[in-house]
Amino acid sequence: MIAGWPVILGGVGLFLAGMIILTEGLRSLAGGSLRGLLSKYTKSPASGALAGAFTTALIQSSSATIVTAVGFVGAGMLTFSQSLGIIFGANIGTTLTGWLVALLGFKIKLGLLALPLVLLGVIFKIYGRGVSKHIGWALVGFSLLFIGIATMQEGAAVFEGMIMPSMFPPDTLFGRLQLVLIGMAVTLVTQSSSAGVATAMVALASGAVSFPQAAAMVIGMDVGTTFTAALATIGGSTPMRRTGYAHVIYNILTGVMAFFLLGPATTILNTIGITSSVEGSAQIGLALFHTFFNIVGVVLILPFTMPFARLVRRLVPEEKPHLAGLLDKHLLKEPAAAADAAIFTVCKIRDQQFQCLEEALSHKHMPDQIQDKLDDIDRAITATRLYVQEIRAEVGSVEHHRLIEAMHALDHLRRLHRRCMKDGLGAVIAKDWRLQRLSGVLRRSLQWLASAQEKGRADQAYAAKLFTLMQRQNSGYRKRVMREASIQPSSDEALLRRLDGMRWLMRVTYHLWRIRAHTQ
Numbered sequence: 128m129i130a131g132w133p134v135i136l137g138g139v140g141l142f143l144a145g146m147i148i149l150t151e152g153l154r155s156l157a158g159g160s161l162r163g164l165l166s167k168y169t170k171s172p173a174s175g176a177l178a179g180a181f182t183t184a185l186i187q188s189s190s191a192t193i194v195t196a197v198g199f200v201g202a203g204m205l206t207f208s209q210s211l212g213i214i215f216g217a218n219i220g221t222t223l224t225g226w227l228v229a230l231l232g233f234k235i236k237l238g239l240l241a242l243p244l245v246l247l248g249v250i251f252k253i254y255g256r257g258v259s260k261h262i263g264w265a266l267v268g269f270s271l272l273f274i275g276i277a278t279m280q281e282g283a284a285v286f287e288g289m290i291m292p293s294m295f296p297p298d299t300l301f302g303r304l305q306l307v308l309i310g311m312a313v314t315l316v317t318q319s320s321s322a323g324v325a326t327a328m329v330a331l332a333s334g335a336v337s338f339p340q341a342a343a344m345v346i347g348m349d350v351g352t353t354f355t356a357a358l359a360t361i362g363g364s365t366p367m368r369r370t371g372y373a374h375v376i377y378n379i380l381t382g383v384m385a386f387f388l389l390g391p392a393t394t395i396l397n398t399i400g401i402t403s404s405v406e407g408s409a410q411i412g413l414a415l416f417h418t419f420f421n422i423v424g425v426v427l428i429l430p431f432t433m434p435f436a437r438l439v440r441r442l443v444p445e446e447k448p449h450l451a452g453l454l455d456k457h458l459l460k461e462p463a464a465a466a467d468a469a470i471f472t473v474c475k476i477r478d479q480q481f482q483c484l485e486e487a488l489s490h491k492h493m494p495d496q497i498q499d500k501l502d503d504i505d506r507a508i509t510a511t512r513l514y515v516q517e518i519r520a521e522v523g524s525v526e527h528h529r530l531i532e533a534m535h536a537l538d539h540l541r542r543l544h545r546r547c548m549k550d551g552l553g554a555v556i557a558k559d560w561r562l563q564r565l566s567g568v569l570r571r572s573l574q575w576l577a578s579a580q581e582k583g584r585a586d587q588a589y590a591a592k593l594f595t596l597m598q599r600q601n602s603g604y605r606k607r608v609m610r611e612a613s614i615q616p617s618s619d620e621a622l623l624r625r626l627d628g629m630r631w632l633m634r635v636t637y638h639l640w641r642i643r644a645h646t647q
């Protein structure tokens with residue numbers, strides 16, 4: 128009897144390892160295409176639910192899908208209400224694993240066939256290039272799933288006839304509540320609802336539990352999977368915590384509904400014979416029930432997405448906004464989502480820096496309010512640079528290229544910030560009508576750039592033309608100042624201050640151009 132438990136636990140471990148490897152392989156295989164799918168088709172909660180279900184089914188990870196949605200919200204690509212559709216749909220997509228286990232693990236029994244596939248997948252992983260390498264890794268994970276199922280079945284066979292449904296809480300209202308709690312506990316231990324569902328199917332196949340008992344545990348596993356995500360959001364940014372709350376509340380509501388649907392669903396499935404003793408039928412019934420109540424939950428919640436979003440916003444109110452508030456450490460496990468948050472933060476810093484520069488050009492001396500904003504910008508630049516350095520994007524990937532662009536933008540923002548901190552230049556510019564005129568051109572250009580940004584217009588070419596104009600003006604201005612100094616001598620300090628003022632305007636426009644080029 129004792130020998131059965133190590134085999135069962137080993138089978139669960141193999142299944143979990145398979146899930147992790149399969150997810151890694153599929154995500155590498157998909158690249159950035161799934162992110163594009165999510166952002167492109169999430170125009171409403173309904174389309175978001177479809178995109179979330181499809182994405183999760185493909186990459187076999189609801190957590191990865193939800194974290195990607197959080198990154199989109201943080202980057203301003205999606206509203207929180209739109210992201211809720213992705214969260215709802217991810218619950219449907221994750222039920223695909225149950226179908227794979229029920230159909231291929233119990234009906235076809237791929238465990239033995241999967242053993243040579245592991246070797247084939249490893250060969251592809253070691254010697255393959257590009258896509259074939261990722262296919263090989265996904266094949267290893269896929270094979271380990273069914274080896275794990277076969278191992279669990281082998282271990283459970285030792286207990287056949289020894290562990291009976293009567294040893295578990297009875298099929299009563301209170302008994303089902305206990306079974307739901309057991310399902311939640313299993314998910315908290317394994318950190319995977321898919322592994323929990325597979326374990327329930329093995330127990331159902333060995334006769335250790337009845338169909339209603341297994342179904343009650345699956346409900347608990349569906350609810351339990353949210354607590355891992357909720358714990359991961361503690362101390363996170365507002366979008367991250369809102370997503371965690373939304374996931375928990377929605378899954379609890381769906382679990383309560385499924386709990387009351389369990390009786391009627393069991394009766395219907397018994398009537399059509401899908402929970403019969405025919406090998407594999409009960410497991411298909413369990414997968415069907417799991418998918419059914421998740422689909423019903425999405426259909427019922429979609430019309431109330433906006434009120435649901437308002438409820439979550441009340442539970443997690445917006446914190447005092449600050450420039451680096453979206454740089455959530457929890458996003459670092461998803462490089463693409465972390466890159467979204469970093470780049471959006473860079474754009475926020477850019478807009479704030481441009482606004483401060485425009486305000487500074489209107490004064491002879493730096494007002495305290497602008498100085499406070501510049502101090503915030505300085506802290507945000509430092510925080511963003513450190514955050515970007517922690518993102519582990521694959522060299523040559525789209526995310527890696529985007530992060531390089533962000534680092535270039537941060538470098539120019541730092542240089543522009545230092546130039547903005549030069550107090551007293553405003554007084555010099557105000558005394559020279561030529562510098563004052565060019566200062567007005569720069570100020571109006573900043574206003575135009577802000578307007579273009581709001582309307583989504585490309586303005587890199589405009590910034591480049593502004594810098595070219597300032598270069599020409601710098602050359603002509605230096606010649607005029609030198610000629611005037613030879614005719615009417617002035618102090619060396621005054622001469623240098625005037626030249627420094629022109630150089631300041633030219634360098635500022637250069638940084639504006641490069642920042643716009645790197646944040647398009």
